[in-house]
Amino acid sequence: MDTDRLLQQLTDFLRIPSVSTLPAHSADCRAAAEWVAAELRRLGCREVQFLASGTHPVVWGVGPEVPGAPTLLLYGHYDVQPPDPLDEWTTPPFQPSVRDGRLFARGAADDKGQVFCLLKAIEAAGRPPVNFRFLIEGEEEYGSRVLFDLLRREPERTRADAVLIADMAYVAPGWPAVYTALRGLCYAEITVRSAKSDLHSGEFGGAAPNAHEELLRLLGRLKGPDGKINIPGLYAAVKRPTKAELTTWRRLPFSETQFLKQRVQAKALAGLKQYSVLERLWALPTFEIHGVLGGFTGEGAKTVIPAEATAKVSLRLVPNQKLKTVERQLAAAVKRLVPRHVQASVRFLHGADPAVVPVDHPAFRLLDRAFREVVGRGTVAVRAGGSIPVVPALGKSGAPVVLTGIGLPDDRLHAPNEKLDLKQLWDGIAVFKRFYELLGQKRTASS
Amino acid sequence: MDTDRLLQQLTDFLRIPSVSTLPAHSADCRAAAEWVAAELRRLGCREVQFLASGTHPVVWGVGPEVPGAPTLLLYGHYDVQPPDPLDEWTTPPFQPSVRDGRLFARGAADDKGQVFCLLKAIEAAGRPPVNFRFLIEGEEEYGSRVLFDLLRREPERTRADAVLIADMAYVAPGWPAVYTALRGLCYAEITVRSAKSDLHSGEFGGAAPNAHEELLRLLGRLKGPDGKINIPGLYAAVKRPTKAELTTWRRLPFSETQFLKQRVQAKALAGLKQYSVLERLWALPTFEIHGVLGGFTGEGAKTVIPAEATAKVSLRLVPNQKLKTVERQLAAAVKRLVPRHVQASVRFLHGADPAVVPVDHPAFRLLDRAFREVVGRGTVAVRAGGSIPVVPALGKSGAPVVLTGIGLPDDRLHAPNEKLDLKQLWDGIAVFKRFYELLGQKRTASS
Numbered sequence: 001m002d003t004d005r006l007l008q009q010l011t012d013f014l015r016i017p018s019v020s021t022l023p024a025h026s027a028d029c030r031a032a033a034e035w036v037a038a039e040l041r042r043l044g045c046r047e048v049q050f051l052a053s054g055t056h057p058v059v060w061g062v063g064p065e066v067p068g069a070p071t072l073l074l075y076g077h078y079d080v081q082p083p084d085p086l087d088e089w090t091t092p093p094f095q096p097s098v099r100d101g102r103l104f105a106r107g108a109a110d111d112k113g114q115v116f117c118l119l120k121a122i123e124a125a126g127r128p129p130v131n132f133r134f135l136i137e138g139e140e141e142y143g144s145r146v147l148f149d150l151l152r153r154e155p156e157r158t159r160a161d162a163v164l165i166a167d168m169a170y171v172a173p174g175w176p177a178v179y180t181a182l183r184g185l186c187y188a189e190i191t192v193r194s195a196k197s198d199l200h201s202g203e204f205g206g207a208a209p210n211a212h213e214e215l216l217r218l219l220g221r222l223k224g225p226d227g228k229i230n231i232p233g234l235y236a237a238v239k240r241p242t243k244a245e246l247t248t249w250r251r252l253p254f255s256e257t258q259f260l261k262q263r264v265q266a267k268a269l270a271g272l273k274q275y276s277v278l279e280r281l282w283a284l285p286t287f288e289i290h291g292v293l294g295g296f297t298g299e300g301a302k303t304v305i306p307a308e309a310t311a312k313v314s315l316r317l318v319p320n321q322k323l324k325t326v327e328r329q330l331a332a333a334v335k336r337l338v339p340r341h342v343q344a345s346v347r348f349l350h351g352a353d354p355a356v357v358p359v360d361h362p363a364f365r366l367l368d369r370a371f372r373e374v375v376g377r378g379t380v381a382v383r384a385g386g387s388i389p390v391v392p393a394l395g396k397s398g399a400p401v402v403l404t405g406i407g408l409p410d411d412r413l414h415a416p417n418e419k420l421d422l423k424q425l426w427d428g429i430a431v432f433k434r435f436y437e438l439l440g441q442k443r444t445a446s447s
Numbered sequence: 448m449d450t451d452r453l454l455q456q457l458t459d460f461l462r463i464p465s466v467s468t469l470p471a472h473s474a475d476c477r478a479a480a481e482w483v484a485a486e487l488r489r490l491g492c493r494e495v496q497f498l499a500s501g502t503h504p505v506v507w508g509v510g511p512e513v514p515g516a517p518t519l520l521l522y523g524h525y526d527v528q529p530p531d532p533l534d535e536w537t538t539p540p541f542q543p544s545v546r547d548g549r550l551f552a553r554g555a556a557d558d559k560g561q562v563f564c565l566l567k568a569i570e571a572a573g574r575p576p577v578n579f580r581f582l583i584e585g586e587e588e589y590g591s592r593v594l595f596d597l598l599r600r601e602p603e604r605t606r607a608d609a610v611l612i613a614d615m616a617y618v619a620p621g622w623p624a625v626y627t628a629l630r631g632l633c634y635a636e637i638t639v640r641s642a643k644s645d646l647h648s649g650e651f652g653g654a655a656p657n658a659h660e661e662l663l664r665l666l667g668r669l670k671g672p673d674g675k676i677n678i679p680g681l682y683a684a685v686k687r688p689t690k691a692e693l694t695t696w697r698r699l700p701f702s703e704t705q706f707l708k709q710r711v712q713a714k715a716l717a718g719l720k721q722y723s724v725l726e727r728l729w730a731l732p733t734f735e736i737h738g739v740l741g742g743f744t745g746e747g748a749k750t751v752i753p754a755e756a757t758a759k760v761s762l763r764l765v766p767n768q769k770l771k772t773v774e775r776q777l778a779a780a781v782k783r784l785v786p787r788h789v790q791a792s793v794r795f796l797h798g799a800d801p802a803v804v805p806v807d808h809p810a811f812r813l814l815d816r817a818f819r820e821v822v823g824r825g826t827v828a829v830r831a832g833g834s835i836p837v838v839p840a841l842g843k844s845g846a847p848v849v850l851t852g853i854g855l856p857d858d859r860l861h862a863p864n865e866k867l868d869l870k871q872l873w874d875g876i877a878v879f880k881r882f883y884e885l886l887g888q889k890r891t892a893s894s
Binding site for chain 1: 649742861
């Protein structure tokens with residue numbers, strides 16, 4: 001492998017600050033889409049198109065025809081999370097930098113590096129061994145609404161013998177994984193208003209309500225210090241993991257102490273202590289506060305009593321929960337928990353149902369074999385705490401969704417100093433190349 | 448009075464965005480100081496100087512000599528509060544606009560309009576009737592640290608027969624007031640850190656601590672929903688108002704219902720319900736949250752678990768409390784209330800001791816008479832909820848500090864749509880002119 005050239009190409013891709021949630025980066029998202037489209041053309045695609053191009057476009061590609069071979073749909077995303085807090089990055093997020101065999105950049109692991117891996121594995125295979133289809137979107141970090149709409153209108157885009165998604169990580173170094181479930185997401189802004197305008201704390205302090213105070217009391221009621229979320233009905237739909245799953249999870253090379261010290265890097269874990277950490281991460285809903293707006297947050301001192309305050313929050317949802325239901329439950333809980341003299345409203349920004357992914361299709365055995373041959377260990381079936389909103393829609397045609405990835409658990413997705421280990425990338429290219437070849441050896445009825 | 452010309456001049460002063468807490472406005476603060484200096488020169492000052500000119504300068508002036516007449520020190524400030532939230536202003540904060548006989552602008556009442564009033568009353572008197580000294584500072588909204596240091600080094604600046612401060616309001620329309628006490632202030636940033644870096648809520652949600660959550664629990668513990676501040680020792684030093692004060696307060700034209708509906712403009716009042724609203728505003732300490740920083744507060748959705756969160760908070764202090772003691776009490780309470788796995792720190796931004804202002808000096812009778820003659824009612828002695836940090840220092844020379852003002856209770860200080868009623872301004876000029884004349888008729892031993 002000409003790793004120098006590959007590294008240069010990936011660096012070019014990572015340099016583009018394609019932050020989908022920030023309107024200021026619209027042009028960058030388009031540039032990232034163009035980068036993907038150029039790669040698809042280089043791979044000999046018969047068709048390369050920007051779909052839903054009113055927004056960050058979905059890049060659609062149809063690979064060279066391979067008569068009699070199965071069709072494999074590759075999904076990934078070229079958009080990335082915002083990079084702040086910037087001052088915690090050792091090197092700037094959009095100036096990719098290699099240190100100790102690791103490539104640091106926003107998007108290195110989530111998901112540009114993995115999209116790159118899928119594409120370069122085709123290049124490495126020489127003549128494509130299967131019929132490729134590509135759906136590389138630009139709004140994954142923003143709810144994938146565009147792709148959802150597209151797949152509702154044009155479900156035939158997902159018609160394939162298998163769907164391959166590389167947006168995940170090994171469960172531990174040396175332990176490749178396939179994922180059987182993803183958590184969903186319900187992202188919202190909760191706003192409370194306690195007066196008509198901001199007030200002066202000298203004139204009014206002691207007698208006027210303070211929106212920040214009302215908001216924090218509301219948030220404190222929505223989730224107790226024990227980690228329990230006080231949203232009536234929320235836990236009712238939650239399906240406990242099977243005994244087989246719990247057994248597998250207990251056998252994984254996962255240490256709660258190491259997880260705390262090396263990955264969370266805090267003094268204590270949080271959450272529902274009566275459940276194992278993996279169960280809290282994979283099989284239970286969460287409620288997190290991401291940021292709080294309102295009042296005065298500039299430099300220096302302003303003695304204002306804020307009239308309005310907003311919290312950006314989200315819930316992760318687990319199998320059997322429904323986004324629509326949870327939205328209703330959250331809105332009702334806010335209404336119920338806020339005092340009568342305070343106005344509260346909830347605005348839903350985006351969300352996704354949780355996903356359950358059956359792993360019994362033969363394609364999973366081929367991937368297991370590819371990993372075994374290249375890295376010396378097959379895949380273990382686990383769940384994931386994160387969300388890829390479009391996974392259920394990608395499986396709608398009935399094709400198995402193979403959800404895997406080449407990241408490592410310490411890649412710091414969505415956080416400062418996101419990275420991808422280069423060994424994972426080179427191994428990944430070899431693994432996917434082998435998977436494509438194994439899949440190409442199967443002649444299927446549907447192709 | 449040539450009110451058109453005066454209004455034009457005040458408008459010029461108000462146009463300068465002299466926001467002392469924001470470094471970006473340093474040059475504007477200097478421009479406002481220059482505006483004041485030019486006025487002092489126009490009044491025939493023998494000496495006009497910028498003191499402590501390394502920062503926003505203190506404008507010092509010595510008026511024309513009036514042999515045998517008392518010396519009156521005028522204090523005010525040319526700096527203003529930040530104007531945000533900008534979108535709640537009907538007209539822009541630094542484009543003064545008159546509607547219904549009211550002048551809307553940041554600083555209209557606090558304190559540029561009142562400084563203007565003091566100066567124009569001298570102009571109106573023709574030949575100055577007393578020996579004037581001027582101390583017009585530019586950091587009142589930022590703690591007056593510069594002026595404090597100056598007065599410690601050069602206490603002779605305050606040597607006078609009386610000090611006049613116009614930075615306050617009538618207690619109700621038609622009810623001029625002098626103030627016997629001001630609340631102090633303790634402004635701080637409380638920061639909690641729960642992990643080394645921000646984390647991804649998909650990967651870590653359910654098991655990682657969230658700094659926003661830890662911060663809100665801490666803030667929720669520092670002040671209960673009943674308005675009681677849970678800082679051990681805080682209330683111990685608080686001196687209850689005298690029976691005479693409570694009687695005066697009960698007789699004021701103050702309605703709690705009107706206060707709620709017309710001024711707070713909320714659905715309910717907050718605070719310690721067992722005390723009257725005026726007692727809560729004037730005689731009890733407060734704890735307010737002004738803003739919360741940390742995590743993600745941009746547009747759109749970012750699913751980050753913040754590792755650090757900071758609240759900008761302040762306490763108002765009442766007579767007998769000491770800033771230094773309260774700082775210690777707050778720091779100790781934060782340490783005690785935060786869980787062991789969370790790091791917390793408190794940074795004190797600025798503060799002021801509360802002030803008690805005796806009102807038994809003859810100068811108060813002269814001001815009472817001036818108000819009686821011009822507006823038809825003498826002054827009532829009340830307290831104030833706000834802080835003018837430098838008041839105690841201005842009285843250090845033993846001169847009585849006459850703390851009064853021409854504002855009205857609905858001037859919306861520190862808030863959007865701050866205003867000054869023009870009738871109050873014109874009356875105020877006549878009142879202070881008369882006060883200067885009455886004071887000038889007294890020959891004092893010290894002059």
